[in-house]
Amino acid sequence: MIESKYKWSVKSHHKIAQDEAKQLKLNPLQHQYLSALEFTSEDVKQLFERIEYDPDDMYGMKEIVDRIQTAIDEQVPIMIYGDYDADGVTSTTILYKTLTHLGALVEYVIPNRFEHGYGPNVTLFQELIDSGVELIITVDNGIAGFEAIDYAMSQGIDVIVTDHHEVQDKLPNTPFILHQDHPEGDYGDKHLAGVGVTFKLCCALCPTMKESLLPYVAIGTISDLVPLKHENRTLVKEGLNALNQSMPVAIKALLNKAQYQGDVTETTVVFIIGPRLNAVGRLDDATLAVELLLCEDMSSAIAIAEEVERFNVDRKNIVQSIAEDAIQRAKVIDRPIIILSEEGWHEGVLGIVASRVVESVNKPVILLNYDSEKKHYKGSGRSIEGINLFELMMNVRPQLKSFGGHSMACGVTIEASNYDEVVQLIEDRAKQLEIQDVKPELTYHGEVETHHLTNKNIDELNAFAPFGIGFEKPKFALRHMSMNSIKAIGTDQKHLKLQTTDGLDIIAFNLGHYVKWLTPQDDVDLIGEVDINEWNNIKKPQLMLKDLKVDHLQVIDERSQANFEPDKERHVALVGDSYDVKYEPTNLDGIEVLYLMELPQSMDQFKSLIDSFRGHRIVLKYHAQADIYYRGLPTKEECKSLFITLKQIKQVNIVEHGVSMSEHLSMNPFKVKDILNMFFEVNFVTIEQDVVTLNSNIEGKTDLFNTTVYESLRSQYDIERHFILSSSQEIKLMIENLMRK
Template structure:
């Protein structure tokens, strides 16, 4: 039995009713896709058509954004008066793409403009007073923020003091006080705007559209990058912008994007996964380790040579970022012994690169299943600065806002945030957040949740179905890539990769075949047993290799609900460390006295029979003296996992059992000889008959027990008046029969025969009721 790492949440099937009979033949959709659409709240043919075929005409009018007209007029006035305009951006992929979009629009209008992105390390997040004063000194009269600024209350006051008009375009959460500036373009400040989840680049794109007076298709490729990389919901306008932006990215003529695609090894159509896992992280890496200006220059340049040079530099920066992240994660994990007592993980250390702490926090969340705050200490300034990531059940932004007084600065979303606080407040913050999270969540809430769209038989997993699923792309927040559940016995299982750290399974059902790959799940190979059904959850896709295409599942989680038999018989040395689990009750049982076996508790058969306890895993080290003892032990302990670990050095079963005629011959021989010398005559007898010494000694032991012979000081003589007895009345005879039967049943049986034996021991071994969960 193998428990899943996450909670499996089966999305409730939408039941057909009169209001949902909207699918008709014109859509030609399979039942699987129909259900996926219903799960997304799409309950009309019109909505389904719009979702499956996004249309640019369905984007909302930018004029519905509050104050956008005022901001547009101010920019046009600045261009007419030849005022200098500064685009103030952010250092992540959304900020870089936002800066690029607005900068290109302003250049197209002939504006005297430039951009500024603060240094993460020396200036921190968002607008700052020094940057504004420097802008004033350089003659800028208008500053436009993109993807930042909604919390810049003080900086807005500075701009007013300097006589600089400040236009804020942003999408981050609104805090208690809004900046007093010339204009704010923000969906959540615009009650008439019909979609409030635009990314920063989405807001910048809307502003660019308003400024240019037409729909700027040529800016969609940059808009897709920020929209996908910033993890905003990919529905409504964001879906349309991402859908067409990916098409534009695939056919881009922008030399910077082409160079970036080249270092990412993206050759064909660009997908949301390409942006999320290849393009976005490389753009982000620049701002994480140095000034983000380099990334903007890449997207703005017209020189192919410069683009290639910058892209290669960015590739090197990303590799360095990966190295630093690995180093910090390792150090953080060493600091987190006993972290299960914490509701919110907080780790802090001097010298950590604050640019990558968000990535580190994400990795800690995935490993420990709890929110994580990772801080870089700055002892010279008495502060700690860093990033946080959360779990779905805990709104990080709202809860941190309840202790806002502990932060010097704070901002973010429900699942991610950035912060600065005094060093002495770190422990206070830890205690405060622990109190908040434990008051809101149960232990079950901390587990990751996997939403499963449907259970599906292997026979239905075809290229055609996967092609239909791809029509739901681009996938992202609020439109996740569907996860499917299958239950089947694998026909093949193996570890792959140079470190054997990945798992590959193969399933066959009639003519259907499915490969399943679990990256990083190689250790689960040890937990698979023959003829055992496995439950998998994962994404469906197509594997292309050497011109062949076939369906494939990318595994996200695995569970086994049946009891399992692990067959380690006959191994002289056995490493059971992969199976040791401190969270479950495990026990080894054998004949001899000892306290532990390979790191787990140990009892003898008799001890465990006298004092039974319910177990998760039972390791059987020695075969019992009586099969009945093992049968009773299994019934008493009810293990979900049974490991047979015994090794037979001198097999009774494989020894030839003397026949009745052989017993008679030996007795007749002794009667004729009157007496035998044990040492001398037995050796001659063995050689003459070609028997083993064990065989002859066994016969003699049975005769002696039955008083057919006597053995005094090595002299064997027949009993002159023996009583007639059946050979089977000898306990020695019976013990040998029993030992041979034990070996036959428990050692020399096939895997299927041995599993049948244990299954017969107790009915509970079918499917333990206490393990039924997640609707299975």
């Protein structure tokens, strides 16, 4: 048995009837997927429609545009106050491009994550005002920047807030707030990214800039993991099209340094572009990322992209180091929420690391760096489905130095003086939520057969892209698969490549360890994303594996392997007369893997052990010869032949003459010994100092085949036949039959 890593949950299927699917010309993959999303026939027809709302529909847009236009006309210094993630730097980029195009006297600043923290900072605002700035426009931040905005307004400096993060229980003290979910507004899409809100402002300021800004909007929207529905879907789809048709110099340079070739998709943004833009702000000053995006000269862009790539490599190494420490510590903590802190943890990557810890323990996680100079703890939190981290933290908001975020993520700073109190309050509140210690959920969109996975069907399914939050990439289950190829691949053998008996290729990243436990005899259930692999101009369907399971008992055949490395991740027992667990009735509660190091003496002995085994796997590790099986059990004729010979010679030294006697009888020497032991048990012979003497007073008939010697030989013969000469599949069936009896 191989347990799934996730709890599998299939989305409901009840919206699109089969006859409607035919009318809509949906192939089986499309039908399963859209039904799982609960699309109606009408929804399907609207799937490819553009959804775009008028920028003026956003509350406060007219007043904000007028205020900015006045600043442009009067040539007063404007400062764009950005954010250090991909959403923030793309927001900064598109507003800067728009305002410079309109002739504004404009600069931008990205707060340093470590010096200024997230959002409006009083000290930085003061510096900007002292330098002559007369209008500040925040992008992708500001909705919780109360203190800094109050300060600026008190100095007679207007602050325009453009943000998309969750509105708290009050708004900043400024009349200029642009937010898709403004309490007094009714905008059509409540889930825009920060760059989406900024984009609507840019379109209101200068509609002709729209097309040139779309690539950045797509990058920021995808990177910020907002739902790809409604207007977001239109922005991303059109932005990716624009990106591929006329790729900005900066993105060309970035992809060049990442050694990526091919079209840019949402996957390219998630795994290549977004992480690199984020890496700069996570480790240093994100201004470099904006400089890259604004760059229009290829040689300059390549030089900056090289710096960005170095930051990305450093980021990966730091994340790996902290993640190993945090996951190890989190696994032994028995609390509903994991809160860990350490002096020297890099604040810029704690959000990424928290996500990895969540994947490992399936609980909300908050990771904090202790700053001994500032005497505070600062870091990030990530949550799980069903637990609103924003609401949980709002219960302790008065005790926090700073806080912001949404249901699945947050940033937080806690004064060292009340750290223990705040942690206790958070844990107490989390206990009330009854967070279940269960597997994380993996939702898939239905079951398919391998014959459904054709190039044509997959291409038609991929036409539904872009995929993302709320419109997830399709995942399908395949049941009862058998493998004819099981290999670990990659330079460090970290990855897994499978091929089913009907030819479907399966790739699984970071699951190379399964090669030890999967066998061709296993009945495997799989969940993965379907794709097309192209190699040497040949296109083949493949499954990108997300999880697998084997529901039956597994028998792993390692009889020919000399090395021995028991599975350290599971509770194991080593079985044999020379080991702790014997072949006898034994309490095996909690034991998941049995390693059979030696053979049992009989089938009854083996059954007495496995009667209490409820684990996953039995590993055959013994090394034994089938001696009794190959020489055969003594027969009546062989016993008679040996008896007649003994009657003739009366006595024999078995050491000196045993071999010649065996040759004379055309009998295996060990079988001669077996029969002599049977004779000895029924007093046909005496054996002293290797000399066998036939007794002269043998009376009556004796059943040689009812002796303990013969019964032992017969038991061992059966053991050798079942455990040495049988295949692993035959042994598995035999064990299953014994466990059912």
